[in-house]
Amino acid sequence: MNHKKQPKSIQALNTIEKLGNKLPHPVTIFILFTFIVIALSHILYLMGVSVSFEGVNNETMERETLTVEAVSLLTPEGIAHMFSSVVGNFTSFVALGPVLVAMLGVGVAEKSGYISALMTNTVSKAPRRFVTPIVVLMGVLSNVAASVGYVVLVPLGAIIFLGFNRHPLAGLSAAFAGVAGGYSANLVIGTNDPLLAGISTEAARILDASYVVNPTDNWFFMLASTFIIVILGTIITDKIVEPKLGKYTSNEDSNSNNTTVTQVEKKGLFWANMSILITIIGIALLVIPENGPLRGENGSIITSPFMSSIIFLMMLIFLIPGIVYGIVTKTVRNDKDIASLMTSSLETMAGFIVLIFFAAQFVAFFNYTNLGTIIAVNGANLLEAIQLNGVFLLLALILITAIINLFIAADSAKWAIMAPVFIPMFMQMGISPEVTQVAYRIGDSATNIIAPLMPFFPLVVAFAQRYGKQNGIGTVISLMLPHSIVFLITWIIFFAIWYLLGIPVGPGTSLNY
Incomplete structure (x- = not known):
């Protein structure tokens, strides 16, 4: 490929990819980062570094001024903790369980031939120009079901693009942009909304004991943001990411150009799809009735066994049609074959x-x-010291959140720390907690896709390596950096216009406190 004819933006991304992939193996990088944390923790511990902020005491469950000190990993207690927590750190890691459970179903559906046949059948029917926006939109909508998008949709995006003779990494980036970059956008209320609203309510009650932030209080803005993310994700994927990648060639995927489905495969697809319909109906019968066993307290769906079991249900939705398709097409002949596909x-x-x-x-x-x-906390203190007002204060919060997100990936943990600092501060400046929460969510979403500390980032790197062993952290960051930058800038502009026009961010909300 003649790089002289490439736009400068693509040349810059190629440079980022090359530099990133020249880094050591991701395993080595995490080992080095761990040693840096160990050394830095001891240095800050010896310096007596600490921060104070308003929060909830986990023992008394009362709000008070909490002081957090740097904890050394090189004290006797720290060394003991490191050695004794290794197994627990691994087994309790948030991305591990959902990925392995989901892959039991996805793997059977893929290796029985079901996903390949489904995608091949789709190739001959779906308009090519709608593929990218559909993948991005599916990513955004998947956030209703927590981490399902990461473990199911991101690899599926690559498979879908490959079925259309397009580069699979472009499909992976489109799906990842929707799932992680559009994490706070959605057409409906998701599991994240009540969680953040609860934290915001507690923070607001520092100043106003009767204040309540509802799960729907950001819905207007997040609904509108969905269309922004889909449009931007589509343009960036089609105009920047895919041209950068060029044409994908692989001997292993040479059969992916086949856009015909045999009669046996069509029969397998029919019965497999029927099994999905039956499975969904069965799940619905457990959820839809007010007294359904998968309903939560007072008939809630948002906080319910249904939402808690969504990964297992997604596994079934892939596993069952995968088995049915395999039986019909003779790729699965007995229970040993099913177990073998799961193992594989x-x-x-x-x-x-x-x-x-x-x-x-x-x-x-x-x-x-x-x-x-x-x-x-130091980032919050810096923002307070700048003494900005109104929309500029909110924009500063977005930027600081975007930076902090690179270091603290868990949005609930991050907001639990930041909300008691920012919400009362902004309330004193006349800004409602609902608006402050929106600003936080923008910054939190935009840099998810370039944050190596995000629990599912290593998974995305692993998926990328399916299409080239040379693909590493640099590859993924170079693919996602355009999405992150454009999402952040456009979202900031959109939010500023929204705020200045005085449009409520949710039903029954006000921009002002």
Whole structure:
């Protein structure tokens, strides 16, 4: 390829990819980061670094001024903690369980031939120009079901693009942009909304004991943001990412150009799709009735066994049609074949499991040392010292959140630290908690896709390596950086216009306190 004819933006991304992929193996990087955290924690501990902020005491459950100090990993207690927590850090890592459970179903659906046949059948019917926006939109909508988008849709995006003779990494980036970059956007209320609203309510009650932030209080803005993310994700994927990648060629995927489905495969698809319909109906019968066993307290769906079991249900939705398709097409003949397909699907995750082991240690040690809290509170103090007002204060919060997000990936943990600082401060300046929460959510979403500490980032790297062993952290960051930058800038402009026009961010809300 003649790089002289490439736009400068693509040349810059190629440079980022090359530099990023010249870094050591991601396992080595996480090991080095872990040693840095260990050394830094001891230095800050010896310096007596600490921060104070308003929060809830976990023992008394009362709000008070909390002081958090840097915790060393090189004291006798710290060393004991490191050695004794290794197994727990790994087994409790948020991305591990959902990925392995989902892959049991996805692997069977993929290796039985069901997904390939479904995508091939789709190739001959779906308009090519709608593929990218559909993938991005599916990513955004998947946030209703927590982490399902990461473990199911991101690899599926690559498969869909490959079925259309397009570069699979472009499909991966489109799906990842929707799932992680559009994390706060959605057409409906998701599991994240009541969680953040609860934290915001507690923070607002520092000044106003009767204040309540409802899960729907950001819905107007997040609904409108969905269309922004889909449009931007489509343009960036089609005009920047895919041209940068060029044409994908692989001997292993040479059959992906086939756009015909045999009669046996069509029969398998019919019965497999029927099994999905029956499965969904069965799940619906457990959820729709007010007294359904998968309903939550007072008939709630948002906080219910249904939402808690969504990963398992997604596994079934892939596993059952995969088995049915295999039986009809003779790729599955007995129970041993099913077990073999499950085993084979998990074998492909071996590299991811190794990577997760070391990533989990780094994240756990980072949290144990309180470095993330210290960074977050100092960032809040810096924003307060700048003494901005109105929309500029909110824009500053977006930028600081975007930076902090690179160090503290868990949005609920991050907001639990930041909300008691920012919401009361902004309320005193006449800004409602609902608007402050929106500003936070923009910054939190935009840099998810370039944050190596985000629990599912190693998984995305592992998926990328399916289409080239040379693909590493640099590859993924170079693919996602255009999305992150454009999402952040456009979202900031959109939010500023929205705020200045005085449009409510949700039903029954006000911009002012």
